[in-house]
Amino acid sequence: xxxxxxxxxxxxxxxxSVLSQVLKHSGREEQAFLTSLAGLLLxxxxxxxxxxxxxxxxxxxxxx
Numbered sequence: 001x002x003x004x005x006x007x008x009x010x011x012x013x014x015x016x017s018v019l020s021q022v023l024k025h026s027g028r029e030e031q032a033f034l035t036s037l038a039g040l041l042l043x044x045x046x047x048x049x050x051x052x053x054x055x056x057x058x059x060x061x062x063x064x
Contacts, residue, residue: 005046008046009043009046009047012039012042012043013039013043015039016036016038016039019032020032020035020036023035
């Protein structure tokens with residue numbers, strides 16, 4: 001995992017939290033929830049290959 005991915009995740013977290021707060025204060029709670037959900041899904045799509053690689057290496061480790 002590279003440092004760039006960590007910075008991307010942090011940037012998405014900051015952006016989503018700011019947008020969510022702005023939308024909540026303007027009375028759009030549903031859109032704030034959808035913004036948070038979209039940010040979560042984006043980060044999950046970035047992380048899933050690394051989780052898959054982790055499970056594959058664990059599987060290879062224990063298949064002695």
